[in-house]
Amino acid sequence: MNTATVALIGNPNCGKSTLFNALTGSRQHVGNYPGITVEKHEGLLHTHKHEITLVDLPGTYSLTAFSEDELVARNFLIESKPDAVITVLDATNLERSTYLVLQIQELGVPVIVVLNMMDEVRRKGIGIDLARLSALLKSPVVEIVARTGEGKERLLTEICKALDEKPQAPDILLSYGNDLDPVLVNMQERIQASTLPPLPPRWLAVKYLEEDAEILAQGKASDPKAHEDLLAMVREVAEHCQKTLDMEPASLIADYRYGYITSLLRGVVTRPTTTRFDLTDKLDKILTQRLLGPIFMLGVLYGLFTLTIEIGAAPQGWVEDFFAWLNGIVSTNLPEGFVRSLLTSGIIDGVGGVLSFAPLIMIMFFFLSFLEDSGYLARMAYMLDRVFRIFGLHGSSVVPFIISGGIPGGCAVPGVMAARTLRSPRERIATVLTAPFLSCGAKTPVFLLIAVAFFPDNANQALFLVTLGGWAAVLIASFCLRHTVIPGASTPFVMELPPYRLPTLQGMILHTWERLWQYVKKAGTVILAISILIWAGMTFPQLPAERLAAHEAQVEQLGQQAFKNDEAREAAHAELDNLQAQEALRYSIAGRIGQAMESVTSPAGFDWRTNIALLGGFAAKEVIVSSLGTAYSMGDVDPEESEGLSARLAKDSKWNKWSAISFMAFVLLYAPCFVTIAVIGREIGWRWAAFSIIFNTSLAYIISVLIYQVGTRL
């Protein structure tokens, strides 16, 4: 068996991933290229004599260095030197796809040209002369339909042939016209006499003319003298082009490439005399229409959200029930003590709480990959871009926001992950950083508790206002961030509206599985560690021996007292236990931090009990209600049934209408929960994750102090 590496490269939406799935099935995994967030998809493929690692490179239109995706694809070809390269072309869109093929060939890499979507080509009545295309590109050409697997065998044969014969790169010498060709020759000579990186001289020369940042930096580092000479040549010809043609060399290069492609394809593609209106045009007439478009979009967003939450509720309940059952088993089989407390309150509650989101994430990504693969997501970005752009965001930001809780009940964890569909780095960072301001499903019970306690007649309106407040925070914060820490002009919107296509079930399932697995892995590592930390903070140090003894004595005393009935006795015991829990919590590290923080938080209207609850909320916002319960000696409070705690808070002298509003604002805005922070760190880097903790908490504090100080003085 010979082992070999084969790379798949192609435009976005060319069906490359569908082909990848068809070739490797489930024998694939996703990793990351070192140091960056671009995903590395690898899969295994066996032929009768080769064991092939197939690498699915990021979709790209070109091999310049403007985006991470392009750079990853290019560097993989240059550095990893795969044994064969398959370029996947959307055959309904040959000109633009061929542009990429030419660039790969210029890099001196032999390719296998795969024409995908041949079924659509035939349906449209377009003819493609494969033999002629193959001769002109000096490369094997294979026609396939990745969705159905048609042509897979032919492709495998070509792959084997390429691996056995190891063909040389075809010598395709593209002319860039009378203005650039002479200088390219001179530059090539200079490059051959230099110690610049060992790349095809003509390709390097073209990249110098295109002023490719990465290549210029490498050139400067490896041979400064040659670098300066080349730059001088580039400057001279650039000036000349500007003067005589009013164009920069990079534009001229693209012109000649496309000119070459147009003449190359002239004898290859035959079109029917009448072009038919296809399905995509008909659908777009309705789906992006001025009035119907936005209405349909609202429906889709609402549907995505409702389906995720509604369908997810049942399996989420099963996961929760499973962990409750597990908790029960551990509790009955282990003696009371630290080990039991650590296992139940620390590990099982912590990890279980995180895993209970897994079904929601699975369902959400299943629908989202349908929207993305079908082509509708691009239309949503198209319709909403005008609005979001005002705030320094991108049309594609809408989906992460909706999922994060733009409609109450979402969750920032899948929301932040959904921001991957944004191809613009600055807008993506702003989206990820602001999405946690929205009213997620874990914050909703907190708002409900406070609204019922302090605004009993207008609880629903209060909730609605909090949701609007979340949106306002998102837009205003994005605007501010984009003008301060993430400055820079908005990324161009130049985007393709791909034809509507029915996604493959296999692709959707694999995509969903990948995302789910990444999430579950996180729960097993980071979250586990943090759960234990939070548990320890709320457990240690224990009350001193004399306090425990005093409590024992009280319990004993209670045992001797006479009660009307067993119910009354139990109630008295429970009250005593709750008092002890409150005292223990106050004595613990968390309790001490809460008390120490009182001087800082009192301007916002929070006392030590509120502080503990908010500290717990760093782990998960659900913890806020249960910690408040313990702090107000209510025992364990079920977030779904918190009427008792509501009544208790409403009567407490420390609380009033303004501290309630201030508290809600704080909970809405302060640091995201740890799961979200872990995901933010993974998606856009740990520096931004740390930033979001500090920025969000400071913002929340300022707003809360303002609300409380101004409100109580009115």
Add this chain to the structure above:
Amino acid sequence: MERIQLRKMHINQSGTVSAIKASGELGRRIRDMGLVPGTELTIVGRAPLQDPVALRLRDFTMTLRNGEADQIMVDVHEA
């Protein structure tokens, strides 16, 4: 034949790209998509808020913001 900015074109109007002023990242992205001088294009639609604009060229549809479309000059075909 009249030469106008791409932004000023109306829906279903066709033309030939005559010049592209954009440079830098925008210029490069536009070129990579095949929008180079000499390319035939047709405006197929505008987003509900009139921006961005969707155009058909080389057998696919792409979108541009109006501000980006300002940098592209088109010789429009007679209706």
